[in-house]
Amino acid sequence: MACDPSPEPRFIDGYLPYLLARASHAVSSEFHARLKAQGIGVVEWRVLASLSGSSGEAVGTLAAACLMQQPTMTKLIGRMALEGLVERHAEPGDRRIVRVGLTPRGAAIAAELTEAARAHEAELTAAMPDDQAGTMRALLRGLIDRSGA
Amino acid sequence: MACDPSPEPRFIDGYLPYLLARASHAVSSEFHARLKAQGIGVVEWRVLASLSGSSGEAVGTLAAACLMQQPTMTKLIGRMALEGLVERHAEPGDRRIVRVGLTPRGAAIAAELTEAARAHEAELTAAMPDDQAGTMRALLRGLIDRSGA
DNA sequence: CGTCATCCCATGCCTTTTCATGCAACCGGG
């Protein structure tokens, strides 16, 4: 009773949060490599994608959308502003809020990257049988909604 | 033609990698908070969970399993060794390899946390209708396998 | 109006990660 080919599958291998993390990592890593080759970091891409098509988001809202903390976002915005990707403008009516919007250059890059992301996602879902992509999205949204509550 | 209740759903809201990242983040955040309250970081938990039930993993392998880079793992192992959670031993037959294993204390903490994780996962899946958890796991494994290739 | 609680973003300090590199240990072909 020593030689087990697949004896006790480790706890972690069936642990749903771990599978989610692995899947998230695996699915994105290819695209992230492409980003890096282009000199853009993962977090910058998230900001660009979040702001794409938006007229401006508050710093805190943006941080939540990008799954990071507010001070991190403040600093990231600072760097991206230096690179001319985003700009801050004041919110008329509530001077506490700082709205972050894309510069034309940022918007151009965002559009380009978003297009690449679409293509990447298309490859991904094309490799999935049936309409698995649809059910996957539905299940993920369910998880997000339930956990957010 | 100004008031759109849900006009142009942003690209990102249907983007599968983003949904995965959000779901991963949402699902884990509650448990991560519990970890932090116990003085254990997320990365430490990953190492403990990965090593739980194992007789030792190489540093590089462990890093890949925990979705982090090798130098990060080397330093993390150093810290955890100082806390008496893990220990390094040499691999007989290949002195390049450093096997990382749990100390008794580390194993005890790992067992305890793993139990809590199981409970947390049970709550999570109990909230899911039908056998969604099963299909979810299958879909995620499919993504991981395809992307890993 | 004045005051206090609250909301939002910025900052500072310290920890952690990253990137590039160094270095030792194996491996294969002359």
Add this chain to the structure above:
DNA sequence: CCCGGTTGCATGAAAAGGCATGGGATGACG
């Protein structure tokens, strides 16, 4: 054997992130 190529981990400087806190702007209430 010896030697170039490869693998596996460690290290060091620089960038990024996390946590606690500061300070200005609002809003509610008396």
